[in-house]
Amino acid sequence: xxxxxxxTQQLFLFGSSHRTAPLEVRERFAIPDxxxxxxxxxxxxxxxxxxxxxxxxxxxxxxxxxAPNGFDEEKIYNLLEERHGIPAKQLAKxxxxxxxxxxxxxAFEVAAGIDSQMLGETEIxxxxxxxxxxxxELSATGPILNRLFQKSFQAAKWARTNTALGxxxxxxGNIAVDLAERVCGDLSNINLLLIGTGEAGQKTAQALVSxxxxxxxxxxxxxxxxxxxxxxxxxxxxxxxxxxxxxPHTDVVIGSTTTEEPLxxxxxxxxxLRQRPSRPYFFIDLGVPRNIDPxxxxxxxxxxYGLDDLSDIANExxxxxxxxxxxAKAGLAERAKLLWERLA
Amino acid sequence: MALASxxxxxxxxxTGMILLLGGGFIFQSLGLFFRGLIEKAFPLGNPxxxxxxxxxxxxxxxxxxxxxxxxxxxxxxxxxxxAILGLFSLCVSSWDYIPQPSQLDGSPWVGFHAALAVFSYxxxxxxxxxxxxxxxxxxxLEARRSGGIFDRLPAIRQLEEINGxxxxxxxxxxxxxxIIGVLNWFAQPGTVSLLKVLVAAAVWGxxxxxxxxxxxxxxxxxxxxxxxxxxxxxxxxxxxxxxxxNPLDSPADxxxxxxxxxx
Numbered sequence: 001x002x003x004x005x006x007x008t009q010q011l012f013l014f015g016s017s018h019r020t021a022p023l024e025v026r027e028r029f030a031i032p033d034x035x036x037x038x039x040x041x042x043x044x045x046x047x048x049x050x051x052x053x054x055x056x057x058x059x060x061x062x063x064x065x066x067a068p069n070g071f072d073e074e075k076i077y078n079l080l081e082e083r084h085g086i087p088a089k090q091l092a093k094x095x096x097x098x099x100x101x102x103x104x105x106x107a108f109e110v111a112a113g114i115d116s117q118m119l120g121e122t123e124i125x126x127x128x129x130x131x132x133x134x135x136x137e138l139s140a141t142g143p144i145l146n147r148l149f150q151k152s153f154q155a156a157k158w159a160r161t162n163t164a165l166g167x168x169x170x171x172x173g174n175i176a177v178d179l180a181e182r183v184c185g186d187l188s189n190i191n192l193l194l195i196g197t198g199e200a201g202q203k204t205a206q207a208l209v210s211x212x213x214x215x216x217x218x219x220x221x222x223x224x225x226x227x228x229x230x231x232x233x234x235x236x237x238x239x240x241x242x243x244x245x246x247x248p249h250t251d252v253v254i255g256s257t258t259t260e261e262p263l264x265x266x267x268x269x270x271x272x273l274r275q276r277p278s279r280p281y282f283f284i285d286l287g288v289p290r291n292i293d294p295x296x297x298x299x300x301x302x303x304x305y306g307l308d309d310l311s312d313i314a315n316e317x318x319x320x321x322x323x324x325x326x327x328a329k330a331g332l333a334e335r336a337k338l339l340w341e342r343l344a
Numbered sequence: 345m346a347l348a349s350x351x352x353x354x355x356x357x358x359t360g361m362i363l364l365l366g367g368g369f370i371f372q373s374l375g376l377f378f379r380g381l382i383e384k385a386f387p388l389g390n391p392x393x394x395x396x397x398x399x400x401x402x403x404x405x406x407x408x409x410x411x412x413x414x415x416x417x418x419x420x421x422x423x424x425x426x427a428i429l430g431l432f433s434l435c436v437s438s439w440d441y442i443p444q445p446s447q448l449d450g451s452p453w454v455g456f457h458a459a460l461a462v463f464s465y466x467x468x469x470x471x472x473x474x475x476x477x478x479x480x481x482x483x484x485l486e487a488r489r490s491g492g493i494f495d496r497l498p499a500i501r502q503l504e505e506i507n508g509x510x511x512x513x514x515x516x517x518x519x520x521x522x523i524i525g526v527l528n529w530f531a532q533p534g535t536v537s538l539l540k541v542l543v544a545a546a547v548w549g550x551x552x553x554x555x556x557x558x559x560x561x562x563x564x565x566x567x568x569x570x571x572x573x574x575x576x577x578x579x580x581x582x583x584x585x586x587x588x589x590n591p592l593d594s595p596a597d598x599x600x601x602x603x604x605x606x607x
Contacts, residue, residue, distance in 0.1 A: 178490065178495065179490070181499060182484075182485060182494065182495070182497075182500065183485065183499060184499055184500075185499030185501050185502040251501075274561070277564045278558075278561070278564045278565065279501065279504075280501050280504065300565050300566065300567070301500075301504075301564065303485050303500075309488050312488060313488060313490050317490075317491070
């Protein structure tokens with residue numbers, strides 16, 4: 001049975017999310033997947049953490065942990081600065097930390113999608129499960145975190161089954177479809193370009209295809225992966241290096257790839273716009289870091305929507321369901337209290 | 345009624361609005377027809393008639409273009425423009441004077457020139473409406489606004505294509521009108537004041553310049569739409585000098601205010 005009753009042992013959460021940091025800061029905090037094993041090792045050895053799990057999504061980087069000698073925030077700052085180049089000053093400004101029961105409540109709310117930028121989204125539960133699986137494989141979790149996350153999955157299921165949290169949600173895909181129709185009109189006449197093979201990008205492309213898009217091209221650095229996804233859609237595929245070849249014939253672009261520098265910049269787009277000045281462009285940037293330079297939005301006849309923009313619209317549409325969120329929060333808080341009483 | 349039909353999703357409001365618009369159009373057509381019978385000419389003899397014909401032409405174009413281009417909300421905006429022009433024509437009672445016979449009277453080309461000029465203004469009126477729709481949709485997208493009117497307005501791409509066709513159509517008609525006006529002017533020099541020639545030439549030149557700039561891709565999208573709305577406001581203002589009478593062309597041309605609109 002897990003036990004946090006020892007006086008100094010502490011359950012903690014340290015992180016940064018869309019609630020504490022704007023997109024441009026979150027971009028800098030994102031931890032590459034290939035560094036994840038190192039981070040787990042460093043947390044255990046250098047930050048004196050007995051158990052840990054890192055939740056790394058486009059909207060949050062959160063480190064859940066159990067510290068045998070009490071949680072030391074400074075150690076985490078130093079580790080992330082020294083090993084991962086994240087400035088400690090920025091971390092202090094744009095991060096948050098929680099302890100004990102608050103951690104349990106937060107984990108439940110995250111898994112249920114209540115803490116998501118798009119309230120009640122379902123993708124986050126999959127991301128939490130995937131992160132937990134990674135942490136388990138690396139033997140980073142222990143009895144306390146195992147229990148916490150298994151219970152959080154159950155709590156998320158309870159919230160979806162017993163509240164209207166998951167009903168009638170406005171997804172990014174549907175919002176993107178409406179916006180594309182406002183820019184381009186009849187979607188059967190447009191050319192859609194999907195850059196990257198990210199899940200959010202695929203879902204958005206799927207929403208557009210289901211609403212009539214017939215011409216789709218998938219490009220990626222990994223051509224095999226692009227080909228596989230294009231095959232699922234019955235679409236064409238290509239390589240990211242040929243972007244300039246595809247852009248002039250495209251009307252809607254979905255950016256959903258991992259890139260250090262934006263792939264589509266004002267400089268790149270300007271000569272292409274001269275070839276098609278009266279045909280509008282619609283860009284959907286789902287990448288973190290961003291795939292499309294924000295300056296592109298200033299160009300004539302181009303409309304750029306990022307993850308934050310789409311989420312803002314969705315949340316605006318969902319204001320009427322906030323009451324349901326409050327009910328779910330109360331239920332989750334009750335369950336978190338029960339679990340904490342058993343853990344402590 | 346137009347506002348109610350826009351806000352309500354019930355079909356009865358929409359049907360009511362179409363019936364009112366169609367009924368109003370038929371009623372106005374009859375009014376203009378009887379006016380024409382009295383004056384024995386197309387009723388363009390004073391500012392009141394000119395504005396009424398302009399409103400009538402704009403609605404006639406709306407009724408044709410809406411189904412042709414599948415332009416949502418065109419009738420809503422068109423009825424708004426017609427209402428404004430109609431109210432404006434009633435603002436000054438002295439505008440509805442009895443036109444005096446003119447030394448240009450009797451030439452069918454003068455009447456044709458005036459009718460074409462007014463029709464081209466109506467096309468520019470519809471262009472101003474579609475441009476206004478473009479500006480509203482563009483603003484909504486830029487400001488990340490959704491729902492409401494933004495979801496019901498036509499798409500940016502559709503409006504851009506229609507604007508391109510309307511400017512070509514309007515300028516073509518105005519150019520034919522201007523050519524006929526110039527030929528009339530050569531045939532009867534001194535019947536038109538220099539001010540009228542300059543104003544008419546300025547309106548034609550401005551629209552031609554916008555068309556050329558669009559063709560060479562220097563004025564497209566939002567800047568083009570803004571230019572079209574501003575130009576139409578200017579074109580409406582130009583009606584005032586174009587309808588002024590002076591000793592040179594007095595007594596007035598019964599065929600219309602724009603009968604001497606050529607350069």
